[in-house]
Amino acid sequence: MLFSDEEYRARLAGVRQRMGRQGLSALLVTDPANIYYLTGYNAWSFYTPQAVFVPAEGQMLLFTRAMDAGGAFRTAWLPPDCISGYPEQYVHQPHIHPFDWVAGSLRDRGLVAAAAGGCVGLEMDSHFFSPKAYRALLHALPEWTLVDSFEVVNWVRSVKSPAEIELMRKAASVCGAAMQAAVDTIAAGVRQCDAAAAISQAQIAGSDGVDGDYPAIVPMLPTGEAADTPHLTWSADRFEEGQAVVIELAGAHRRYHAPLARTVSLGRAPDRLARLADAVAEGLDAVLGEVRPGVAVRDLAKAWNRTLARHGMEKPSRIGYSIGVGYPPDWGEHTISIRTEDETVLAENMTFHLIGGMWMDRYGYELSESIRVTSDGVEAFTRFPRELLQKGR
Amino acid sequence: MLFSDEEYRARLAGVRQRMGRQGLSALLVTDPANIYYLTGYNAWSFYTPQAVFVPAEGQMLLFTRAMDAGGAFRTAWLPPDCISGYPEQYVHQPHIHPFDWVAGSLRDRGLVAAAAGGCVGLEMDSHFFSPKAYRALLHALPEWTLVDSFEVVNWVRSVKSPAEIELMRKAASVCGAAMQAAVDTIAAGVRQCDAAAAISQAQIAGSDGVDGDYPAIVPMLPTGEAADTPHLTWSADRFEEGQAVVIELAGAHRRYHAPLARTVSLGRAPDRLARLADAVAEGLDAVLGEVRPGVAVRDLAKAWNRTLARHGMEKPSRIGYSIGVGYPPDWGEHTISIRTEDETVLAENMTFHLIGGMWMDRYGYELSESIRVTSDGVEAFTRFPRELLQKGR
Structure with missing residues (x-):
């Protein structure tokens, strides 16, 4: 067992x-x-x-x-x-x-x-x-x-044991390899399905001796104008210079998940996307700065909302949810949602996917972290550059 | 559209x-x-x-x-x-x-x-x-x-249009590539997860210009003694000389599916497995020989049962089901089951996964075909050797 x-x-x-x-x-x-x-x-x-x-x-x-x-x-x-x-x-x-x-x-x-x-x-x-x-x-x-x-x-x-945290760290190592495969593969001229194939290969083969399990959700790659909506899967279309590609995926290990979202711009990002990316990064930083036991989930949502409001933006959907064991079709735990209506108070070893997903008018942006509430703050499971990734600019 | x-x-x-x-x-x-x-x-x-x-x-x-x-x-x-x-x-x-x-x-x-x-x-x-x-x-x-x-x-x-049949043929071409990836990769010393990763890569990249979609079920690889049960997914264990590996997977294209099961023996198959494989091949042939419009589904099940009985065997579960569009967790259509209790009569352009899956005491065997009922008989979507595959014997 x-x-x-x-x-x-x-x-x-x-x-x-x-x-x-x-x-x-x-x-x-x-x-x-x-x-x-x-x-x-x-x-x-x-x-x-x-x-x-x-x-x-x-x-x-x-x-x-x-x-x-x-x-x-x-x-x-x-x-x-x-x-x-x-x-x-x-x-x-x-x-x-x-x-x-x-x-x-x-x-x-x-x-x-x-x-x-x-x-x-x-x-x-x-x-x-x-x-x-x-x-x-x-x-x-x-x-x-x-x-x-x-x-x-x-x-x-919703509160994990040390053994579960260890499995989530392993899932995060698989996740990092899968995100790297995505960033390495996505380029102008490449078919979306070939990028998804490379991601899936990395998700299952795993990394550093950690075997990968099937994630509860397949890789999602909303691209270009279609990045204004979050859950479209891949097509046979080829990526084009100037497009932004949202990548949302997870590493899974023995059914435990560590999801991660990043956005890749093929070439220099347009100003509106760069501004959005700055606002989201600042919002995510503000949320991470608040995470510790005893803090109400709704205060995380408020920190996010305050930051976005300063940029003249708002996000109608939750900015995160509890994660751990997952089976298709969802890696969320169906309990805590990080939004102002949620009354949960953070406890040590709760684990979340904090996701700044912004779906605008014919463009979009996602930046996320899988995290653990520690005894006095926060641990990010993955170590992937927390920014808009620009390729070939 | x-x-x-x-x-x-x-x-x-x-x-x-x-x-x-x-x-x-x-x-x-x-x-x-x-x-x-x-x-x-x-x-x-x-x-x-x-x-x-x-x-x-x-x-x-x-x-x-x-x-x-x-x-x-x-x-x-x-x-x-x-x-x-x-x-x-x-x-x-x-x-x-x-x-x-x-x-x-x-x-x-x-x-x-x-x-x-x-x-x-x-x-x-x-x-x-x-x-x-x-x-x-x-x-x-x-x-x-x-x-x-x-x-x-x-x-x-349950009855497909010509446009749907065309998509299922494309799914079958993806399926063939995925099964070939499985057979090429599975060998003594290889981790199960690495075989699953190669299969998944082939399923999504597709073949011959046909892009692959995510199948409704991940590759299943019941191996060795665990092949006595059908739905276990992969582990990090390494395949061993002498083991038999059951491979059940599908090719998918634009949500249409063509599933296929084969069994690979790593080395010469033991006699009991070879005898089981012969009985299943004969049973599947008997079923395929009966398929045409107007035939009752239950008569397919009876043809199977008669053949297996001659070998002193029986199968308590259905030997097939209707296929087409699928989303996780199932590529079956939840309508026609090929078993003696089913009252459906075959019509042209019905499509099925005919599966001879036998789960014995600490070993197992699967052999299947995805098929279409034609105007006067049957079309097999895939062209993969219909036999127990022995590697390195």
Whole structure:
């Protein structure tokens, strides 16, 4: 296993403590990142339904498709009799659902009555937990009171252990190699797909003996006028002299992520882009200068807003979010968003992707850092020049 | 646009015809593959809620996060006033959901009453449509009768147009290059991650002038004893002489997929693996020999079962599924499964991944083809030796 027994036990204890506070007698975990966090189970099997049942007391149970139970035996921190595969005939059927079987299995194991004493938490907004799955549980387990768990496992994940920080540092080393591959490859005349191929190669091969894992998001390369929107992937178009290319990518190692965004100008950057880059750099510096335990997340957002306002600019979207374990389609933890409405207070070993992404009228700019809150300040995971990168000027 | 106006109109007409048969006065499409199929919108933005509203008559409407609306203007076959971005403050909040805003926008546009005359279809089992999103619609639109659309768009997608077939042939050319990269790289002493990196590079760079897109699933390389389960991804372990490596990957081009599985033995294959490979090859040949319009899918499954039974074997899982457009986490269309319970009858230009995947006790084997049903038989998209590949024997 990647983590010690003690660490897995501490994670489970942390989840149960929060469950108790929320009045949950059991929890059904469906987010693959949460399943990995609690059990270590790791495979590309989340396109069919999966769940971990977490009772207030007793063993966790992992449910997967039957053909994936073998992978679970190999990778999960659970005894084999706590791993259960549902039969193939439940897959992709209009009128039955794997969670019908999961509910029946929980009943057969005598676990339904114990959980009926309180509310049972569901991850109501996790990817891969569908309304059909939800209704299967509603109908099969009428004695349960099903409630939103409000990302209870995600919140436990928000403060990292030393072992997790070590994995994120390794992810950051992969990230640096991938960003270097991007900057080295992107040039006038090169196809966007060839740059993305070089980035992906570096992301997976890794660097300095650290193997790369697949990032939860593919490399994004909004280019030229299309850089006014953040999530376009590559095309076969060739980069052109004078274009700016926004690069957003992550290094991943054992499912832990360190994302990073930089912008490359092919040739001298136009004045408006250079001015934007200066404002964003100043804003990011202002935010980094505020990071330490005890500071409210909203104060980071305010520091950013103040700086941008001095430049006559504003950013309607959040400037960062909690990071760690990620599976497609997102490397964010779905908990803390760095914006003025967020009430979270920073604690040591929280980790964030701080991203100054500005999408203007037919141009755009991104500059980011993956960071850790230290005992008295901030650690940037990556060491890549924090500036607008100009090539061949 | 990638397809003609006529093709997009025909897709919409096909969906509306099925909607009529199912009594649907409107449909809310949330599967990114279905959104792409109907509108052309293509970005890695599906980690926040998105939807296309398809009324029985009138314009389709696309809803995305505000920052993604710019990408939608660039890529979608819709007039700009039919693209609507919800405000950033709806993202990742515990007590409000973007679909609260979507429901309000439909009401403001006067579209709720018209759809209340029939049932409104929802993609109840699509990835990225969460129970929280479903409950937001339930509460905000009490005059609507919400029902399962039972993959209505997916079913329209199951028969491809000539333009789509052409894209799948290009995806197959990418696939061939990626499989060749896998076979060339995998050797005793090489790290699994380095093979995956070479595969990914080839998948994205493409081949013969065809640019590669990101496949919906990363390369899977179950190796040695772990090949008894299908969905494990790579590690940093080094391949060893005598191991068999299962390779499952796809070529993708403009979101269309051609998947392929092969197994490489590093050195002479042990007898049990060679016998398994013979049985699977014979089974796959038997299936391919049956493929033509008018044949029931279940008869393909029976041909497979008969062949395997002669070898004293059986396979509990489906031997194939419909393919085409795909987004992570799946390149399958979530409609036709090639198994004895499926009642579908083959039609020209249906496309499948036929996969003989056998997960035994501490070894495994996969052999597959991506195929098209022609007017009188079958076309294999890829031309890769259909056999157990033995290296350095």
